[in-house]
Amino acid sequence: MxxxxxxxxxxxxxxxxxxxxxxxxxxxxxxxxxxIFGFLTLTLAPVIATFTFTFFNLRLNQQTPVRFVGLDNYxxxxxxxxxxxxxxxxxRFAAIALPVGLILPxxxxxxxxxxxxxxxxxxQTFFFMPYIIPFVAALFAWGSMLNAEQGWLNGMLTxxxxxxxxxxxxxxxVYPGLVVIGLWGIGSAMIINMAGLQNVPTExxxxxxxxxxxxxxxxxxxxxxxxxxxIFYSLTLGLVGVLxxxxxxxVLNSGTGRPAGATYFFNIYIYNxxxxxxxxxxxxxxxxxxxxxILLTTLILFWxxxxxxxxxxxxx
Amino acid sequence: xxxxxxxxGAPDLPAMGVEAEIEHRKPGRRPLxxxxxxxxxxxxxxxxxxxxxxxxxxxxxxxxxxQITTIGAPIWPADPGTFEYEGDTLDVYLVPxxxxxxxxxxxxxxxRQESGFIDxxxxxxxxxxxxxxxxxxxxxxxxxxxxxxxxxxxxxxxxPRLMLNTILLALIGGIGTIxxxxxxxxxxARFRFPGRGIxxxxxxxxxxxxxxxxxxxxxxxxxxxxxxxxxxxxLVPAFFANAYDVFLLRQYFMTIPRELDDAAKIxxxxxxxxxxxxxxxxxxxxxxxxxxFHLVYSWNxxxxxxxxxxxxxxxxxxxxxxxxxxxxxxxEPQYIQxxxxxTIVIPVVIFFFAQRAFxxxxxxxxxxx
Numbered sequence: 001m002x003x004x005x006x007x008x009x010x011x012x013x014x015x016x017x018x019x020x021x022x023x024x025x026x027x028x029x030x031x032x033x034x035x036i037f038g039f040l041t042l043t044l045a046p047v048i049a050t051f052t053f054t055f056f057n058l059r060l061n062q063q064t065p066v067r068f069v070g071l072d073n074y075x076x077x078x079x080x081x082x083x084x085x086x087x088x089x090x091x092r093f094a095a096i097a098l099p100v101g102l103i104l105p106x107x108x109x110x111x112x113x114x115x116x117x118x119x120x121x122x123x124q125t126f127f128f129m130p131y132i133i134p135f136v137a138a139l140f141a142w143g144s145m146l147n148a149e150q151g152w153l154n155g156m157l158t159x160x161x162x163x164x165x166x167x168x169x170x171x172x173x174v175y176p177g178l179v180v181i182g183l184w185g186i187g188s189a190m191i192i193n194m195a196g197l198q199n200v201p202t203e204x205x206x207x208x209x210x211x212x213x214x215x216x217x218x219x220x221x222x223x224x225x226x227x228x229x230x231i232f233y234s235l236t237l238g239l240v241g242v243l244x245x246x247x248x249x250x251v252l253n254s255g256t257g258r259p260a261g262a263t264y265f266f267n268i269y270i271y272n273x274x275x276x277x278x279x280x281x282x283x284x285x286x287x288x289x290x291x292x293x294i295l296l297t298t299l300i301l302f303w304x305x306x307x308x309x310x311x312x313x314x315x316x
Numbered sequence: 317x318x319x320x321x322x323x324x325g326a327p328d329l330p331a332m333g334v335e336a337e338i339e340h341r342k343p344g345r346r347p348l349x350x351x352x353x354x355x356x357x358x359x360x361x362x363x364x365x366x367x368x369x370x371x372x373x374x375x376x377x378x379x380x381x382x383q384i385t386t387i388g389a390p391i392w393p394a395d396p397g398t399f400e401y402e403g404d405t406l407d408v409y410l411v412p413x414x415x416x417x418x419x420x421x422x423x424x425x426x427x428r429q430e431s432g433f434i435d436x437x438x439x440x441x442x443x444x445x446x447x448x449x450x451x452x453x454x455x456x457x458x459x460x461x462x463x464x465x466x467x468x469x470x471x472x473x474x475x476p477r478l479m480l481n482t483i484l485l486a487l488i489g490g491i492g493t494i495x496x497x498x499x500x501x502x503x504x505a506r507f508r509f510p511g512r513g514i515x516x517x518x519x520x521x522x523x524x525x526x527x528x529x530x531x532x533x534x535x536x537x538x539x540x541x542x543x544x545x546x547x548x549x550x551l552v553p554a555f556f557a558n559a560y561d562v563f564l565l566r567q568y569f570m571t572i573p574r575e576l577d578d579a580a581k582i583x584x585x586x587x588x589x590x591x592x593x594x595x596x597x598x599x600x601x602x603x604x605x606x607x608x609f610h611l612v613y614s615w616n617x618x619x620x621x622x623x624x625x626x627x628x629x630x631x632x633x634x635x636x637x638x639x640x641x642x643x644x645x646x647x648e649p650q651y652i653q654x655x656x657x658x659t660i661v662i663p664v665v666i667f668f669f670a671q672r673a674f675x676x677x678x679x680x681x682x683x684x685x
Binding site for chain 2: 021024025026027028029030031032034035036037038039041042043045046047049050053111112114116117118119120123125126127128129130132133134135136137138140141142144145150152183184188189191192195230233236237240243244247250251267270274275280283284286287288290291294295298
C-alpha cells in the first residue's frame with residue numbers, strides 16, 4: 001500500500017516505541033472512539049440490562065422488594081392474549097404495508113425511468129420532496145384527506161360512484177388508511193430503485209429484445225433479477241421498520257388502539273406496559289421478544305437471499 | 317479499495333460515491349409523440365394526486381371557521397359576499413328574478429314570505445321587494461384568504477418558541493453528528509486496525525436493533541443522571557455517531573484518492589490535518605447531505621421529547637408541539653393545517669436548496685445491500 005512504501009522513504013523516527021502498523025491502528029481506534037463509547041453505553045449496556053430486567057420484578061415506581069423471578073415474565077408473556085393480539089395486529093398491518101412499500105416505489109421508479117416520461121428529473125424531485133415532511137405534519141395533512149365527509153379522497157371516489165369508507169375509524173379500513181398516511185415516505189425507496197434501474201446494463205435489455213421479450217418479459221427476466229439486491233435491501237429495512245411501527249398510531253389515537261383495538265400494535269403495547277402500567281420488567285420482556293422476532297425474520301431473509309438475490313460480478 | 321470494501325463485508329460501490337448522479341439514460345430529444353404525451357400526462361396527474369394533501373392543507377389553513385362548517389361552501393378559501401349599506405353589513409344572495417335573470421342582491425329586510433333587497437350596483441334605487449323565502453337562496457362566494465389564521469397559531473402555541481427549540485436542536489445535534497460521524501468514518505475508511513471489519517459490521521447491525529430493546533435502561537440512565545427535563549438525552553447521543561451517516565461518509569471518503577493523503581503526508585501533515593485539509597474539503601456534498609438528514613431528523617423528533625420533556629413544555633420541538641396543539645384545537649382544522657404548514661416550511665425550503673446532495677446521499681446509503 002502507498003503508506004507503507006512512503007514510510008520506507010521517511011527517515012526512521014528515533015523515539016518511536018511503536019511500529020508503523022501499531023501507530024496506524026492507534027489512530028484508527030482513536031478516531032472511532034466516539035462510536036465505541038456510544039455503542040458501549042447507549043446500545044450494548046442497555047441491551048444487556050434489558051435482558052437482565054426480564055428476570056426480575058422491576059417497576060417504574062418500585063413498591064415491592066426487587067426479587068429474581070426466573071422465567072415468570074416469559075411464562076406470563078406466552079399466556080398473554082393481549083400480546084398475541086398485538087403481534088397479530090402488527091403482522092396484519094405488515095401484510096398490507098410491506099407489499100405496498102415495495103411495489104409502489106418500484107413501479108414509480110419504473111415509470112419515471114421510462115423514456116416516454118418527459119421532465120422526469122423535475123417530477124422525481126417533487127415526488128421525493130414530501131419525504132422530508134415530519135410524520136406528524138404528514139399525518140395531519142393526509143388524515144384530513146381521509147376524513148369521511150370532508151376529505152378529498154372520498155370526494156374523488158364519489159366521482160366514480162363509490163361511497164368511501166370512514167378510513168381511520170373503521171377497523172376494516174384503518175390499515176389501508178395508515179398506509180395512505182405513510183405514502184409521503186416512499187421518496188427514498190423510489191430514488192434507490194431509480195439508481196438501481198439505471199445500473200442495469202442496457203445490453204441486457206437489447207439481448208432480451210433480440211430474444212423476443214416484450215415489456216413483461218424484460219421485467220421478469222432482466223429488471224427483477226438485476227434489481228433483486230435493491231428489493232432485498234428494501235424488504236429487509238421495510239420489515240424491520242414495520243415490525244416496530246408505532247408512532248403514527250400513537251399520535252393518532254394516543255395508544256388506545258382505536259378503532260376496536262385494530263391499531264394496538266406491538267410497540268404500542270410495550271409503550272403502554274412501560275409508561276402507563278409502569279411495569280419495567282414485563283416491558284423489557286416484550287421488547288426482548290420483539291428483538292428476537294426481528295432477528296429471526298432478518299436471519300431468515302438473509303438465508304433466503306442466496307436463492308433469489310442476484311449479485312452481478314459474484315462468482316458462485 | 318475493492319479489497320478493503322470486502323474486508324468489512326460491504327460490497328464495493330462501483331463509482332457510486334463521487335459521481336452517483338441520478339442520470340437519465342435517454343437518447344437525445346425525441347419529438348413529443350402520443351406515447352410520451354400520454355405517459356407524461358399520466359405521471360403529472362399522479363404527482364398532483366400525491367401532492368394534493370398539501371394543496372388541501374394550504375386551502376384549509378386559509379379558510380374561516382364559518383366556511384368550514386358551511387355545507388356547499390367552495391373548496392378554496394372564500395367568504396360569503398357582503399355589502400355595506402348605510403352603516404350595516406348586509407349578506408349578498410343570488411336572487412332569481414321574475415324576468416328569468418339571477419342577480420346578486422343584498423338582503424336588507426328579511427321576511428318570511430317576501431324580503432326587501434338592495435342592489436349593490438345601484439343602492440340609490442331603493443328597496444327591491446322579492447317574493448319567496450330568502451333562506452332558500454344561495455350566497456355568492458368571494459375569494460377571501462384568512463391570513464390571520466397563521467398569526468393566530470403563532471401566538472396560541474407560542475410558535476416562535478417551538479421553532480427556536482427545533483432550530484437549536486437541529487444545529488447542536490447536527491454539529492455533534494457531523495463531527496462524530498466524520499471522525500468515525502475517517503477511522504474506518506483510512507486506518508487498518510485489528511477487528512475493523514467486525515466493528516464495522518457491528519456498527520451497521522445497529523440499524524436492525526429495535527429501539528424498544530434499549531429504551532427502558534436508557535431512560536433509567538438519563539433519570540439517574542438527572543437529564544430528564546433537559547435537552548441532553550436528545551443531544552448527547554448525536555455526539556456518538558450513528559450507523560447511517562458513518563456508512564455514508566465512509567463510502568464517500570473511500571472514493572477520495574489516497575494519493576492526496578500521501579501528498580499531504582510528505583508535507584508533514586498528521587492524520588487530523590489530513591482529515592481537515594484533504595478529506596473534508598473534498599467531501600462537502602456528503603457532509604451537506606448529513607446535515608440535511610439531521611435537520612429532517614430534528615424536525616421529526618417526537619418520541620424522545622415526548623418521554624424526556626414531558627415536564628418541560630417550554631423545551632418542546634415543533635413535531636411534539638404540533639401534536640399537542642391538535643389535542644387542544646382539533647376541532648378547528650384551519651388552525652391545525654396552518655400550524656402544519658408553518659412546521660414544514662423550513663425543511664421544504666432547505667430541501668429545494670440541498671436536494672441534489674440529499675438525494676445522492678440516500679442513493680449511496682441505499683446501495684449498501
